[in-house]
Amino acid sequence: MRKIAVLTSGGDAPGMNAAIRAVVRRGIYKGIDVFGIHNGYEGLLEGHITPMTLGSVGDIIHRGGTILRTSRSERFKTEEGQKTAIKQLNNYGIDGLVVVGGDGSFNGARKLGEKGVPVVGIPGTIDNDIAGTDYSIGFNTAVSTAIDAIDKIRDTAFSHERTSVVEVMGRGAGDIALWAGLCSGAESIIIPEASYRIEDIFERITCGRNRGKMHSIIVVAEGVCRAEEISVALRERFKLDTRVIVLGYLQRGGTPTAYDRMIGSQMGAKAVDLLIDGHGGNMVGFNSGKIVYKSFEQAEKQVHEIDMSLYQLAQTLSI
Numbered sequence: 001m002r003k004i005a006v007l008t009s010g011g012d013a014p015g016m017n018a019a020i021r022a023v024v025r026r027g028i029y030k031g032i033d034v035f036g037i038h039n040g041y042e043g044l045l046e047g048h049i050t051p052m053t054l055g056s057v058g059d060i061i062h063r064g065g066t067i068l069r070t071s072r073s074e075r076f077k078t079e080e081g082q083k084t085a086i087k088q089l090n091n092y093g094i095d096g097l098v099v100v101g102g103d104g105s106f107n108g109a110r111k112l113g114e115k116g117v118p119v120v121g122i123p124g125t126i127d128n129d130i131a132g133t134d135y136s137i138g139f140n141t142a143v144s145t146a147i148d149a150i151d152k153i154r155d156t157a158f159s160h161e162r163t164s165v166v167e168v169m170g171r172g173a174g175d176i177a178l179w180a181g182l183c184s185g186a187e188s189i190i191i192p193e194a195s196y197r198i199e200d201i202f203e204r205i206t207c208g209r210n211r212g213k214m215h216s217i218i219v220v221a222e223g224v225c226r227a228e229e230i231s232v233a234l235r236e237r238f239k240l241d242t243r244v245i246v247l248g249y250l251q252r253g254g255t256p257t258a259y260d261r262m263i264g265s266q267m268g269a270k271a272v273d274l275l276i277d278g279h280g281g282n283m284v285g286f287n288s289g290k291i292v293y294k295s296f297e298q299a300e301k302q303v304h305e306i307d308m309s310l311y312q313l314a315q316t317l318s319i
């Protein structure tokens, strides 16, 4: 292994820069040339590849987003696209690739692997929905950002005696909603992994009102429905004074937390070590508090499960 490259793909996530920095610096430390591929798989197809130096990853560990930028590439999904990508890697003499991204990006990485490219995946997505790992880089920061926003929203909900419905990201997963809801003391949390009835939510709000709590926060995961739908139902059926807040991309950007910098650094270094040791075809993961690795195939057979005991806990604490 003489030359490796790193790219970020899919949605950006805070902590990706820590991972890029670790890949570059560990690689150089081990005597390897490291290249940066700009704009994800789309940039790989276009040969947008430049050498990385110790200095090119200086002053980035504290920055959100990804200095390499990212993309969603339809072209890369085709056989033709993947062949072009491999040609580009060969043009630069690159014999190992690190892909930082979500499960879509891992599908792409696995396909390159099947065509003979040694690839290692690093889980990076705020959604925390990747099979084979308990944790994905960016989740902790996104949850912290959501909590910070909900704390502020609560002040106004309290002052005006309103019900605020907060929509958070997560694609099909409820992890962000569950963590942000539990840690901000939301009265109701609506996630794709659990069914809900609007009557139950109203009942919770009524219980609170009966003991003098005139405001409430409902956190809904985008994978269930729009916050507006919950708001309309509560307003029209139960005559509640509601407001809707969609947190959106606020959750994707921002300064990574210590946790995301730490996991990003550890996973980045591990990815390089795996390539050097001939363990392409694997993803780095985090299981039971340890950095681990497993094949893309093995990970694909697993399902990322939300911790439903946290959901039960939230239910019992928000009575």
Ligand code: ADP
Binding pocket: 009, 010, 011, 041, 071, 072, 073, 074, 076, 077, 078, 101, 102, 103, 104, 105, 106, 107, 108, 109, 111, 125
């Ligand atoms: P994420 O990696 O965050 O889940 P996407 O699902 O958008 O984000 O995937 C990122 C990119 O990975 C896609 O734009 C595409 O280029 C590539 N990709 C996704 N799925 C596949 C697939 N089945 N085969 C090949 N490439 C894929």
Ligand code: F6P
Binding pocket: 011, 102, 125, 126, 127, 169, 170, 171, 222, 252
């Ligand atoms: O995967 C991260 C994520 O932010 C999801 O939570 C969200 O559904 C999606 O990306 C939004 O994607 P885009 O950046 O393409 O709008």
